[in-house]
Amino acid sequence: AQTVTQSQPEMSVQEAETVTLSCTYDTSESDYYLFWYKQPPSRQMILVIRQEAYKQQNATENRFSVNFQKAAKSFSLKISDSQLGDAAMYFCAYRPIINSGGSNYKLTFGKGTLLTVNP
Amino acid sequence: NAGVTQTPKFRILKIGQSMTLQCTQDMNHNYMYWYRQDPGMGLKLIYYSVGAGITDKGEVPNGYNVSRSTTEDFPLRLELAAPSQTSVYFCASTQPPFEAFFGQGTRLTVV
Numbered sequence: 001a002q003t004v005t006q007s008q009p010e011m012s013v014q015e016a017e018t019v020t021l022s023c024t025y026d027t028s029e030s031d032y033y034l035f036w037y038k039q040p041p042s043r044q045m046i047l048v049i050r051q052e053a054y055k056q057q058n059a060t061e062n063r064f065s066v067n068f069q070k071a072a073k074s075f076s077l078k079i080s081d082s083q084l085g086d087a088a089m090y091f092c093a094y095r096p097i098i099n100s101g102g103s104n105y106k107l108t109f110g111k112g113t114l115l116t117v118n119p
Numbered sequence: 120n121a122g123v124t125q126t127p128k129f130r131i132l133k134i135g136q137s138m139t140l141q142c143t144q145d146m147n148h149n150y151m152y153w154y155r156q157d158p159g160m161g162l163k164l165i166y167y168s169v170g171a172g173i174t175d176k177g178e179v180p181n182g183y184n185v186s187r188s189t190t191e192d193f194p195l196r197l198e199l200a201a202p203s204q205t206s207v208y209f210c211a212s213t214q215p216p217f218e219a220f221f222g223q224g225t226r227l228t229v230v
Binding site: 006009033035042043044047050090091095101102105106107109110111112 | 132150152154159160161162164165167177207209210211213215218219223224226
């Protein structure tokens with residue numbers, strides 16, 4: 001079974017600084033997607049960034065970028081120039097691309113990292 | 120596009136009562152999911168569906184039931200509510216291999 005581990009329950013960063021959130025996962029699949037979702041106090045789940053495992057290039061979205069290490073099964077999120085609006089719970093998630101082994105495109109989440117941004 | 124719509128947003132139930140959480144999506148997605156979110160535990164999969172008429176259990180299905188009679192709707196039924204079902208519930212839909220879209224969640228309290 002796939003598992004996703006976020007080892008940092010809480011992190012804090014100063015406004016305008018850079019912070020990195022960690023995520024590791026376990027899978028026997030070779031093709032899959034990885035996601036980072038943001039959940040602000042409004043509770044809405046917002047997609048931050050997506051990485052396809054078959055792509056070697058790390059995904060970037062404005063101030064958000066990932067460090068994807070497939071062999072190490074690591075998928076960290078870097079937030080540059082942190083803003084007060086970045087304060088939220090961040091979830092790492094995994095989903096296989098191929099519907100095999102009964103996985104049925106299940107989206108598996110880590111337990112989340114609560115990010116605080118200090119002014 | 121409304122995306123994924125969940126109702127209600129909040130609900131208080133008494134122990135032993137029943138209720139249905141509604142979920143509708145207008146994106147013609149085949150895959151739909153129900154998750155529950157408990158503090159410090161992330162999101163756990165309750166049930167999911169790969170298309171109309173097909174549902175399957177996730178990690179924590181006990182105490183819940185689902186149906187999928189149409190592509191758009193995926194209601195979650197709680198029978199005989201228990202305090203352990205106090206949680207925030209999320210419905211999501213996706214058309215693989217793309218990302219999942221989530222409803223705004225339902226905060227349920229069982230007292």
